[in-house]
Amino acid sequence: MAYGILSFGAYIPRMRLQRKAAADANAWFSPGLKGQKGERAMAGWDEDSVTMAVDAARDALEGFSRDDLTSLQLASTSLPFEDRQNAGIVANALNLDTQVGTLDLAGSLRAATSGAVNALRAKAGQTLLVASEHRKTKAGSAQEMAYGDGAAALLIGEGDVVAKLLGSAGESVDFVDHYRTEGSEFDYSWEERWIRDEGYMKIVPRVVGRLLKDTNTSADSITHFCMPGTLAKIGPTMAKKLGLAETAVRDNLAAVVGDTGAAHPIMLLVHALEDAKPGDKILVANFAQGCDAMLFEATPAIAKMAKRRGVTGSLKRRREETNYQKLLAFNNLVPLERGMRAEVDKQTPMTALYRNRDMILGLVGGKCTKCGTLQYPKTRICVSPNCNAINTQEPHPFSEMTGAIMSYTADMLTYSPEPPQHFGMITFPEGGRIMMDFTDVDQGKVDVGMKMRMVFRIKDFDSQRGFVRYFWKASPTEQAA
Numbered sequence: 001m002a003y004g005i006l007s008f009g010a011y012i013p014r015m016r017l018q019r020k021a022a023a024d025a026n027a028w029f030s031p032g033l034k035g036q037k038g039e040r041a042m043a044g045w046d047e048d049s050v051t052m053a054v055d056a057a058r059d060a061l062e063g064f065s066r067d068d069l070t071s072l073q074l075a076s077t078s079l080p081f082e083d084r085q086n087a088g089i090v091a092n093a094l095n096l097d098t099q100v101g102t103l104d105l106a107g108s109l110r111a112a113t114s115g116a117v118n119a120l121r122a123k124a125g126q127t128l129l130v131a132s133e134h135r136k137t138k139a140g141s142a143q144e145m146a147y148g149d150g151a152a153a154l155l156i157g158e159g160d161v162v163a164k165l166l167g168s169a170g171e172s173v174d175f176v177d178h179y180r181t182e183g184s185e186f187d188y189s190w191e192e193r194w195i196r197d198e199g200y201m202k203i204v205p206r207v208v209g210r211l212l213k214d215t216n217t218s219a220d221s222i223t224h225f226c227m228p229g230t231l232a233k234i235g236p237t238m239a240k241k242l243g244l245a246e247t248a249v250r251d252n253l254a255a256v257v258g259d260t261g262a263a264h265p266i267m268l269l270v271h272a273l274e275d276a277k278p279g280d281k282i283l284v285a286n287f288a289q290g291c292d293a294m295l296f297e298a299t300p301a302i303a304k305m306a307k308r309r310g311v312t313g314s315l316k317r318r319r320e321e322t323n324y325q326k327l328l329a330f331n332n333l334v335p336l337e338r339g340m341r342a343e344v345d346k347q348t349p350m351t352a353l354y355r356n357r358d359m360i361l362g363l364v365g366g367k368c369t370k371c372g373t374l375q376y377p378k379t380r381i382c383v384s385p386n387c388n389a390i391n392t393q394e395p396h397p398f399s400e401m402t403g404a405i406m407s408y409t410a411d412m413l414t415y416s417p418e419p420p421q422h423f424g425m426i427t428f429p430e431g432g433r434i435m436m437d438f439t440d441v442d443q444g445k446v447d448v449g450m451k452m453r454m455v456f457r458i459k460d461f462d463s464q465r466g467f468v469r470y471f472w473k474a475s476p477t478e479q480a481a
Helices: 019-026 049-060 086-093 111-122 142-146 192-214 234-242 261-275 310-316 324-330 350-355 357-361
Strands: 002-011 015-018 039-041 071-075 101-105 127-133 150-159 163-172 224-226 281-287 290-298 319-321 364-368 393-397 402-411 421-427 433-437 451-462 467-476
Touching: 002 049, 002 261, 002 310, 015 019, 015 324, 019 142, 019 324, 049 071, 049 086, 049 127, 049 150, 049 451, 049 467, 071 086, 071 111, 071 261, 086 101, 086 357, 101 111, 111 127, 111 150, 111 163, 111 261, 111 290, 127 261, 150 261, 163 192, 192 234, 192 281, 192 290, 224 261, 261 281, 261 290, 261 310, 350 357, 357 364, 357 467, 402 433, 433 467
Parallel strands: 015 319, 071 101, 071 127, 224 281
Antiparallel strands: 002 150, 002 163, 015 039, 127 150, 163 290, 281 290, 364 393, 402 421, 402 451, 421 433, 451 467
């Protein structure tokens, strides 16, 4: 049995901020921003690197048993908790067994590629590697234009792999092109020409050249070249220096997504795998305080892989956003007057969260073993009036079920970071119903009977104690969106 990439997935937020809107808003101060083109993926107020990781992971796990996982690794430089394992939240949301090992990978834009190399070399069970990024940027900065939000995932293990690793190479160099220190909110970046000439153009060719030599691979045999980076034309320039075919250079998604940081090399790899044919060679070079390079070959299994949302599907699921103020408000970049209804104390009792973690983070309800009735939440007594059996409920996850709107309201009076607040009753064909908040809906386009899927999102934020509360919401299925 081969060892390599068994599956992959991705998630890109639906909102795409038009760069022109951001440039126009800041042109009075920074006229150099004029002429900005394209769009960048923009997380909603209820999304962060944890919630996006959950959605990318669900995409990658489509059709695979979660019981086979031995490890979950979450890579990011923008994790919401510094001292609470973020991968543990993702594992709980995915309803993974508590014996699945969890690990946060952080501190570098190479976090995901280094994690992937280690997992592929270790060949220890089945690893779900998820990379997710939601970086905060200063208003009117170059980073605000270049960065984007998103997540990507690889399922690595033994079996009918869709891509096998031919080899990898790496180099660790304390080359400081940007940094963010403890307590800082934003990246500080150095001069681009120096980064390109002294960093990219000297370090990457060394590492890739060694990889090609060690694997006895000619440069012109590379079919897909994935090169993340915010510098203009860095991919084609690097390909020319390495002797790669110009046609091998993959679109770095700068125009439609932006740079998703630690997640971006995995995002580009997933995008390449979606287009790859058996025998294609995929080269990933990730520059950041050194370089990680990986060379994959697509196997015949890639042609038989069931279609999933991935990057291509996520790109189709989009909504243009021209209100630049939303980006500022969603990322707390302006002291917005949110009104008295936003001042409710939102302290989370950790005891209750712990005791009900499967119900809250995993959306686990109950199924009566006597009559089969589904219900949320799980209780001692079956809610079926014809049953009412006691202690017959076994855990049943509602998170992977698709329901439909039975009734709803759009409330402009209650506080919501993005009014109106949509919520209502969701019913499931298999049975059971639940009152939920809606997300990713368009005002005036919500209707009874609309199909909804469950998505893991931020419920609210306890600003007094700095705690993020998560729960599940209902979102239109991709067919309905």
